[in-house]
Amino acid sequence: MIRVWDRLDYVFQITPSLGQTRLRRLSMRIAEVYESIQGEGFLTGTKSVFVRASGCNLRCWYCDTPYASWHPEGEDRPVDELAAQIEAFGCRHVVVTGGEPMLFAEMLPLCQRLRDLDKHITIETAGTLDLPVQCDLMSISPKTSSSRPSPEKNARWAERHERTRHVPEVIRQLIDRYEYQFKFVIDRREDCVDMELYLQEFPEIDRGRVMLMPQGTEVDLLAAKAVWLEPYCEAHGLRFCPRRQIEWFGSRRGT
Numbered sequence: 001m002i003r004v005w006d007r008l009d010y011v012f013q014i015t016p017s018l019g020q021t022r023l024r025r026l027s028m029r030i031a032e033v034y035e036s037i038q039g040e041g042f043l044t045g046t047k048s049v050f051v052r053a054s055g056c057n058l059r060c061w062y063c064d065t066p067y068a069s070w071h072p073e074g075e076d077r078p079v080d081e082l083a084a085q086i087e088a089f090g091c092r093h094v095v096v097t098g099g100e101p102m103l104f105a106e107m108l109p110l111c112q113r114l115r116d117l118d119k120h121i122t123i124e125t126a127g128t129l130d131l132p133v134q135c136d137l138m139s140i141s142p143k144t145s146s147s148r149p150s151p152e153k154n155a156r157w158a159e160r161h162e163r164t165r166h167v168p169e170v171i172r173q174l175i176d177r178y179e180y181q182f183k184f185v186i187d188r189r190e191d192c193v194d195m196e197l198y199l200q201e202f203p204e205i206d207r208g209r210v211m212l213m214p215q216g217t218e219v220d221l222l223a224a225k226a227v228w229l230e231p232y233c234e235a236h237g238l239r240f241c242p243r244r245q246i247e248w249f250g251s252r253r254g255t
């Protein structure tokens, strides 16, 4: 099948083998759309509309949004309808997250529409897929080896996750084209070794844009990891990234 972009909301689908051409309305699967306050990264504290794409090419064992990865929920939403819903919040900042939003070619017209509406666009991605989207802040969360799901419980996803979680050419493209921040999810001290090896592979990454975020969805667990992770960041010229949304709202959907 060949997809030919025509206008913002529609694509022509051409299937040469069948001699068919049809017009299809653009839509992407969305788990939720809500307004809240950004709890992580450079824009912590900023009121934002969150658009959560449903579907992911990875399967981290600790995924805190399984309804957008392991068990994707939601409906296919037309891009024009989605843009109208976002606009109705009247909020300048929009965070397109997931799951993995860069899985969807519909991100191209959606982000173009958001740009036309003068929105500030943050895209949260694991950095394994590239699209030439409009974006003001590419928030990249690389997945280190400890994110792999259990091979005993899910051999197929464990193999696929390990094979696809690191795509250096995509990382180089993203940091070359966009303002960026890196958020590494740190579960245990050994993850810091993985993270440093990663940064050695990409000397062009500005360490001032690298944040280490404790893994977890409970305040006590996050606080326990912060005890050693925050000093590590200070000692190594990196930023500590609290998960403020957990402190503010707990681990709840729609926040």
Ligand code: SF4
Pocket: 056, 057, 058, 059, 060, 062, 063, 064, 065, 068, 069, 070, 098, 099, 100, 126, 143
């Ligand atoms: S990349 Fe993100 S959304 Fe996908 S499984 Fe990992 S933590 Fe979940």
